[in-house]
Amino acid sequence: MNRIKTLPKKIGTHNLALITINVVLIVVMASISPYFLTGANIEVILMGFVLEGIMAIGMTFVIISGGIDLSVSSVLPFAAIITGFMLKAGWPPFVAIIITLISSVLVGFFNASLKNILNVHPFIATLATMLTLRGLALAISSGANLSGFPESFFFLGQGRALGIPFPICVFIILALVMGLLLKKHRYFRQIYFIGYDPQAAKVSGMKVERFFLFVFGLSSGLAGLAGVLAASQYGAAHISFGIGSELRVITAVVIGGTSIVRGGSGTMFGTVLGVLFMAIIYNALVMSGISTYWQDVVNGIMLLAAIFFVEFMKNREKAVN
């Protein structure tokens, strides 16, 4: 009895609500469509949102730290395209991937520096980076589809480990490791102080600017990784990869209970639940035959609803106290 009572306290009312909603969604979908709970469809559900999931891990850090990163949706195709070029030039995949990841992290450092040095709001800074990078990716690829990569590169996107598609393994491992660090590790945990009140964090002796470098570097780096995985999965690289994904990623994180209004709150567990929710919803939209044109409408409404819900719960909690 005691254990049940403390359950909401342990995982939070928000996460509990999300779990319930996810379960209800799954039950409803399964009762409508007999195919829904088949192994093949579960794989489809997860693979359909796994790249956004990986980016959501970085985005969780960014939003808890009080920022936002719109550039992820351009880092993804940019990373795919430069990897593609290096592969076509005959470079070993390992080298190409490392160089791509480093470049992606540098993009994040650039975003953080705009904030640190020029005091530009991350929304504007990353918006500018998003447009620039997409343009750059378009210019160097001339809009063409790059393909014809070596066989050895395809494992990342198409291979399996223990029977599970490799990108999903990457997501699970990253979510576990980063979630553990966020919850338990001192260096990562300072994000809650910094996000809540960067000025106070500075006065308490934290190196706030350097931490922003890490946070934006992580977000961009993971978007770069998503780009590499995409190139491997599709065996091609194209500028259209990742269009609009920043919105899906942010929505997943916000649905997961991370406050976009004020930094300093949020959990990785919540983000994983948010990602799962989005994956199911997208799959449900496809299965129910609703036009893809409506997906952005659904996405926008969900984002607004999630923000409303998270802030409403927070204010109510405050009022109760």
Place this chain on the structure above:
Amino acid sequence: MMGKQPILSLEKITKAFASNTVLNEVSMNVYPGSIHAVIGENGAGKSTLMKIIGGIYTKDSGEICIDGKSVTYTSPSQAIAAGISIVHQELSIAENLSVAHNVFCNREPINAFGFIREKELNRKVAAIFLKLGVDIDPKDRTANLSVAQQQLVEIAKAVSQNSRLIIMDEPTSSLSDKEVDYLYSIVDGLKAEGISIIFISHKLNEVFRVSDCISVLRDGNMIGTKETSETDMNEIISMMVGRHIDDLFPPKSTKITDEVIMEVSGYTKHGMFENVNFSLKKGEILGFSGLVGAGRTEVARAIFGADPIDAGELQLHGQKVKIKYPKTAIAKGLCYLTEDRKLLGLFQTTPVKWNIVSASLRNFVSIFGFYKKAKINAQSIEYLKKLDIRPFNDEIQVINLSGGNQQKVLLAKWLSADPKVLIVDEPTRGVDVGAKSQIHNLLRELSEAGIGVIVISSEQPEILGLCDRVLVFCEGKITKDFGNTAVTQEDIMKYASGVSLAENRGEKE
């Protein structure tokens, strides 16, 4: 006490922001195990001095010695390492973390991989709380704590840093009487441990209750340090205010009538101000005195409709009016010049001209809603001349004007809205002497022309020199209406610092 070596000694500390000297060769010694109060009026330089001691600001010149050794630090963490920590007035607690995490804010005990040892952390915090006599569960979420408890968390944080000197900046400003007593018992406990405390406050009765010695700052100068047992309230007050009032002010009104322009009765906003009553007569300038946070600005904002009230009634020229929004207030001829003109009063990057008409736009448009340019130009030129705003150019952005001229633009803005009552909040803050006197004369002219004028000011010479009648605010109440009697700065300070409240309480008991 003098025989001991001071834990902290300051030698001729000087600090200026731009051309404004905030601290001028300030020297001070703090001895181990003593509670050292630092007091002064708003803007005397207390907070700046504390921020220099805490490593948040760097000094321009002078020397800081800890245990007799000269130190130079450039960041708060170095000050913390030297054993100095600040309990800030505005608390900096991350609400979503547990109490224990906030106490050890990024210094939590960790294992070899950097992971936090949660159990050891909670044990350590519990031990500190036990030592302080604080009853808070370290595992509680900080958001669930009261303000007083959050304050204790901050103090525990300082203790956990092994601080030997804790600076408390207005620690009691948001506490109830009972909580204040509790805080004092904790402060005494720290003292017994040999920890020194610098206690910043502007509540004199408090200072006399807790401190061992008192240092007084005034206009960035250290006026002196007294042993608390060897001084009294009057001496300290005269040290705090001790400047003379020069004849810079316009003559007092001779035309005060009995006609009441505005009557405020029973204004109440719980937690901010209680049962505020006053009337404003035609021809007089009414002064609101008191310390920052005493409720002066809050009352003015409520009258203006910027904040809602819980109870109260307002009459303008004998007629009852309900004002819920600033828009209604402006329409009824009630204008409020904000304290912070940068934040709330002026559009900094907009030309002077548009600022002047911004509160009365509907007088300058045709029936189709288009602007009447000629009328706007005529209006702005008129006020430029009338108020002697320099440079004489209504196209330049307000941000490029000096403080005094910005203040005049703000006045022009409200004058062009044709006010019946004008409330000015700190009308001459950051304004040079010449412009100051022009603004004072203008306020007098307006008052003689029949506009009701209320001046809110923390500068006592201004209150005494300019106003015909002074109301003193303290802790959300009007503690004194001086009527037409002669008033001194000492009188005001007595009522503003809560001495009178304490006396009243004493009488009741």
